[in-house]
Every structure is written in C-alpha cells, then in structure tokens.
Amino acid sequence: MDDQTPSADAARAPTVSFVSLGCPKALVDSERIITRLRAEGYALARSHEGADLVVVNTCGFLDSAQAESLAAIGKALNENGKVIVTGCMGAEPETITAAYPGVLAVTGPQQYESVVAAVHRVVPPRHDPFLDLLPPEGIKLTPRHYAYLKISEGCNNRCSFCIIPKLRGDLVSRPAADVLREAERLVAAGVKELLVISQDTSAYGVDLKYAASAWKGGELRAKFLDLARALGELGVWVRLHYVYPYPHVDDVIPLMAEGKVLPYLDVPFQHASPDVLRRMRRPAAQEKTLERIARWRDICPDLTIRSTFIVGFPGETEGDFEVLLDWLDAAELDRVGCFRYEPVKGAVANELAPPVADAVKEERWHRLMRRQQAISARRLERKLGTRQQVIIDEACTRDGRRPGPGVGPTVAKGRSKADAPEIDGTVHVASRRPLRVGEIATVRIERADAYDLFGTAVGF
Numbered sequence: 001m002d003d004q005t006p007s008a009d010a011a012r013a014p015t016v017s018f019v020s021l022g023c024p025k026a027l028v029d030s031e032r033i034i035t036r037l038r039a040e041g042y043a044l045a046r047s048h049e050g051a052d053l054v055v056v057n058t059c060g061f062l063d064s065a066q067a068e069s070l071a072a073i074g075k076a077l078n079e080n081g082k083v084i085v086t087g088c089m090g091a092e093p094e095t096i097t098a099a100y101p102g103v104l105a106v107t108g109p110q111q112y113e114s115v116v117a118a119v120h121r122v123v124p125p126r127h128d129p130f131l132d133l134l135p136p137e138g139i140k141l142t143p144r145h146y147a148y149l150k151i152s153e154g155c156n157n158r159c160s161f162c163i164i165p166k167l168r169g170d171l172v173s174r175p176a177a178d179v180l181r182e183a184e185r186l187v188a189a190g191v192k193e194l195l196v197i198s199q200d201t202s203a204y205g206v207d208l209k210y211a212a213s214a215w216k217g218g219e220l221r222a223k224f225l226d227l228a229r230a231l232g233e234l235g236v237w238v239r240l241h242y243v244y245p246y247p248h249v250d251d252v253i254p255l256m257a258e259g260k261v262l263p264y265l266d267v268p269f270q271h272a273s274p275d276v277l278r279r280m281r282r283p284a285a286q287e288k289t290l291e292r293i294a295r296w297r298d299i300c301p302d303l304t305i306r307s308t309f310i311v312g313f314p315g316e317t318e319g320d321f322e323v324l325l326d327w328l329d330a331a332e333l334d335r336v337g338c339f340r341y342e343p344v345k346g347a348v349a350n351e352l353a354p355p356v357a358d359a360v361k362e363e364r365w366h367r368l369m370r371r372q373q374a375i376s377a378r379r380l381e382r383k384l385g386t387r388q389q390v391i392i393d394e395a396c397t398r399d400g401r402r403p404g405p406g407v408g409p410t411v412a413k414g415r416s417k418a419d420a421p422e423i424d425g426t427v428h429v430a431s432r433r434p435l436r437v438g439e440i441a442t443v444r445i446e447r448a449d450a451y452d453l454f455g456t457a458v459g460f
C-alpha cells in the first residue's frame with residue numbers, strides 16, 4: 001500500500017507491508033493500526049518483498065471472504081515470510097494457524113494494542129522524531145476528499161445469517177464528542193465528505209444510555225439524531241450508512257430535507273417476506289417499511305435509498321421471493337445490491353430450514369437484478385435536465401493527461417449526493433475548465449443508463 005508521506009529517513013525506518021481486506025469498517029481498523037505504526041516510526045512498504053514484516057487485516061464475513069483472506073496470507077508468507085494476521089478471522093485463530101503454522105501472531109478484530117504489540121515483538125520500533133510527526137487526522141487509506149467515520153463497534157442484534165456479533169462482540173459506541181473531534185480533524189485536513197459507518201448506525205448510543213459528553217462548552221448526547229445534527233454543522237457532505245428503519249430514524253429525515261446531511265439512506269432491508277425476515281431475525285423486521293419509505297419521501301422528495309438483499313435464504317420459497325419482487329416494485333428503491341445466500345460457518349440460519357439449491361439462488365439473483373435494473377434506470381431518468389452537485393473523484397484530459405491550466409477540457413468521474421463511493425453509480429462529467437479531485441461542481445445531467453449519469457459542468 002502506498003504511503004502518502006515519504007520521508008528521507010524512511011529508508012532507515014522498519015518497514016511494514018499492509019494488506020487491508022473487507023468492508024469499510026475493517027478499512028477504518030486498518031487506518032487506526034497504520035496511524036499508530038506510523039506514529040511509532042514505521043514506514044509502509046510498497047510490496048511484501050523487502051519489507052521487514054507483513055500485516056494482513058482479514059475479513060471473515062462470508063466463506064468467500066475467508067478464502068480471499070487465507071489466499072492473501074499465503075501470498076504474504078511466500079513473498080516475505082514474516083506475517084502477522086489480524087481482523088475478523090483473528091477471532092478464530094485456529095483456522096489460520098491450521099492452514100499456515102508459520103504465521104507469527106494472530107490477533108482479533110479491534111485489538112489494535114495486540115496487533116501493534118505483535119509488530120513490536122517481530123520488528124521493534126526505532127525512535128525517530130521526524131517520523132513521529134504525523135498529520136493530525138492520522139493516516140487515511142481513502143482518497144483525501146472523503147473519509148469513513150466509525151461511530152461504534154460490534155452489534156446487539158443477532159441476525160441468524162451473521163456471525164459479526166460473535167466476531168466483534170456487542171455494541172460499543174464512541175462518545176459523541178470523540179466522534180465530533182475526529183470529524184473536525186478530518187474536515188480541517190481537507191475531507192469534503194464524511195461516511196458514517198457502524199454495524200447498526202441507528203442503534204448508536206444505546207449501550208451508553210445516550211450519555212452526553214462535553215462538546216464546545218456544552219453537552220452532546222450519544223443519540224443518532226443529535227450526532228447527525230452536529231455532524232451536519234461541519235459544512236461537508238455527511239452520508240449515513242447501515243441505518244435500520246427504526247421509528248426514530250424518521251427524525252433524521254427533516255435534517256436531510258434542510259440540507260444538513262445528505263438526502264441518502266443506506267438501509268439493509270435484506271428481504272420483504274415476513275416469514276423470511278422472521279427467520280433472519282432482522283432488527284425492525286416488524287416495521288411497516290413501505291409506509292415508512294413513503295413518509296420519508298413526503299418529507300424529503302430528493303431522498304435516495306440504497307439497500308441490499310439476500311436471495312436463496314434457507315427455506316425461501318418461490319412465494320417468498322415473489323413477495324420480495326413485488327415489494328421492490330412498490331418501494332422503488334434507487335440503488336440495490338443483492339447477494340446469494342452463503343452458509344457461513346457458525347451462522348444459526350444454516351440450521352433453520354432446508355437450503356435453497358444453488359441453481360435456484362442463481363436464477364432468483366438474475367430475476368431480482370433485472371427487475372431492479374429497470375427501477376433504477378427509471379429513477380435515474382428523472383434526473384435528466386436537472387443540475388446536480390458532483391464531487392470529483394478522478395479527473396484527466398481527453399488524452400489522459402493531468403488536468404491543469406492550458407491543457408484543454410477535462411473529463412472527470414464523480415458522484416452526486418445520491419452516490420456513495422465504491423457501491424453506487426458514477427457521474428461522468430465533461431468540463432471546459434479543468435476539474436480538480438475533491439472539488440464539488442454543478443453538473444447539468446444530459447444522459448442516464450441503469451447505473452450512471454452523464455453531464456457537463458456548468459458551475460464551480
């Protein structure tokens with residue numbers, strides 16, 4: 001992984017090659033570990049070969065993710081030989097040590113102290129006052145203009161298909177002032193978009209009994225609404241991920257209508273059939289979600305709703321699946337991701353009902369994606385002729401050069417307020433004036449397909 005802050009002394013510093021796998025929450029863990037290592041004078045290596053050590057932050061959510069993690073460990077052992085493993089798979093160290101007895105240490109998720117201590121044992125830190133000087137926002141693995149902001153760890157729910165609570169434990173929320181301090185530091189360092197993440201964002205603060213913490217001469221409660229309002233005062237885009245449709249989420253929608261936080265909700269509904277939801281043991285499964293979505297859109301017509309679904313959950317009948325398709329037609333969600341059910345080892349769901357055949361899962365996956373593609377395309381078509389604010393992620397000239405004065409028109413890729421990085425669509429922007437990464441431009445939308453928008457910059 002590339003280090004953004006090279007130093008003339010880096011050649012003398014002990015070097016660590018870091019592999020970060022998994023979801024944005026794991027990425028935040030990696031950022032914290034790397035920040036700590038950099039603060040202690042370690043440098044990041046560009047490749048495993050020649051590094052003093054490799055750290056692999058693993059993901060264990062699905063069997064396929066575990067296989068990817070094991071392959072990454074194997075590669076690190078081949079190319080370097082000195083390997084420390086951390087992250088979700090570290091909760092079951094025997095799986096790793098059985099496959100790779102040569103791994104030097106295995107630590108679990110969020111055990112920042114243990115992974116850093118393991119690094120110290122293998123390659124002791126070297127004190128260097130220059131390398132100890134860190135940017136105050138820490139080391140970020142995302143581009144400079146957006147950052148993930150993790151507000152809690154763990155989860156109090158017990159969805160039957162998920163082993164995250166086993167791996168990461170119950171909900172532990174950060175005090176609100178702590179989150180706000182990190183957010184302010186990120187904004188001061190140039191971040192234009194904060195992506196709020198956790199396992200269950202709307203449950204924020206439950207474990208703290210919503211206790212207040214001291215913030216700017218007053219007090220701020222550890223409540224979802226209070227936190228969203230305070231983040232909305234920072235003057236940057238604030239995007240909320242992993243929000244469950246609990247009734248109190250309704251209170252945040254007016255903040256979206258006022259433009260304080262982005263009119264965007266990432267709600268993992270997972271299914272619509274009451275029987276499947278019951279077997280999934282989903283939080284808020286009993287809520288009347290279609291009515292709730294309609295109410296949200298009444299308050300905030302620009303609201304974008306993104307969701308994910310699982311097809312082929314054990315016992316899912318053709319009837320259940322059709323309930324889901326009908327629900328999608330009625331809900332008209334903007335963005336949808338879909339997974340074929342995977343029987344993760346240790347998940348209760350595997351025992352609840354007979355498995356669905358792989359061929360049926362596959363066929364349902366294609367039917368769902370086709371159905372949703374038409375809905376997404378219709379929703380995007382409504383944006384034709386509108387002006388959208390677009391944050392620029394990549395920019396170059398038509399012949400691939402870096403944009404700059406006198407080099408001609410720019411073609412850029414960015415995202416509107418309706419698009420989260422990595423998971424949603426792209427806005428392709430033509431511009432007479434060079435666009436810079438991280439800049440927010442006003443774009444007139446001229447064309448749309450099922451996922452992306454195309455337009456021209458008309459304001460900067």
Ligand code: SF4
Nearest residue numbers: 155157159162164199
């Ligand atoms: S809400 Fe459910 S799926 Fe999400 S982390 Fe918690 S238990 Fe897992």
